Amino acid sequence: xxxxxxSGFNLVELMxxxxxxxxxxAFAYPVYEEYMQRARRxxxxxxxxxxxxxxxxxxxxxxxxxxxGLSLPTQCPRESNKKFYSVEYNLAKDxxxxxxxxxxxxxxASDTCGALTLNHVGxxxxxxGSISACW
Numbered sequence: 001x002x003x004x005x006x007s008g009f010n011l012v013e014l015m016x017x018x019x020x021x022x023x024x025x026a027f028a029y030p031v032y033e034e035y036m037q038r039a040r041r042x043x044x045x046x047x048x049x050x051x052x053x054x055x056x057x058x059x060x061x062x063x064x065x066x067x068x069g070l071s072l073p074t075q076c077p078r079e080s081n082k083k084f085y086s087v088e089y090n091l092a093k094d095x096x097x098x099x100x101x102x103x104x105x106x107x108x109a110s111d112t113c114g115a116l117t118l119n120h121v122g123x124x125x126x127x128x129g130s131i132s133a134c135w
Contacts, residue, residue, distance in 0.1 A: 037111045044076035044085040044102045045135060048118045051087070055098055055120075064095025065120060076102060084108040085116075096120075 009017075051072050055065050067089055076085035085102040092098065102116040114128025116135070126134035 037108060040076070040084045040108050041111060041113060041116070041134065044087075045116060047073050047076045047078055047085075047087065048100045048102055048116065051089070051100055052098075052118055052120075052122075055089075059095075065091050065098045066095055067091060082106065 054070055054072065055067070058067075058070060059065050072087075072089060074087050075083045076087060084106055085104055085108060088101045088103070090099040090101065097120045099117055099119045104111050104114065112129050113126040113134035115126070117123075117125035117127075124131055124135045128134075
């Protein structure tokens with residue numbers, strides 16, 4: 001009588017495969033999260049710069065920074081159900097200066113850069129990290 005060799009995985013091989021996948025996932029997921037935070041931050045930086053350009057165009061017409069009559073974004077991304085940043089516009093009463101502030105929220109709240117700022121002279125800032133790393 002000839003004995004046929006069984007083919008397939010035994011329990012030890014299966015457990016080793018699962019352990020390897022777990023180790024890979026433990027390294028890959030944080031890298032993925034960091035990539036997503038960086039992508040969301042860049043999207044919001046572009047939104048801030050676009051809003052600053054709109055304010056500058058208004059300034060070139062009426063010689064002061066004013067938001068009346070403008071459609072400025074209040075969140076990043078601008079048109080989405082998910083909110084990753086809340087955008088505030090701090091305009092001086094005399095219209096001579098402005099500061100845009102994007103505060104992280106939700107999944108972006110753990111971003112090390114913190115709140116992003118942009119002012120009327122183009123100075124960029126980040127409350128939690130270096131400007132070169134965050135902008």
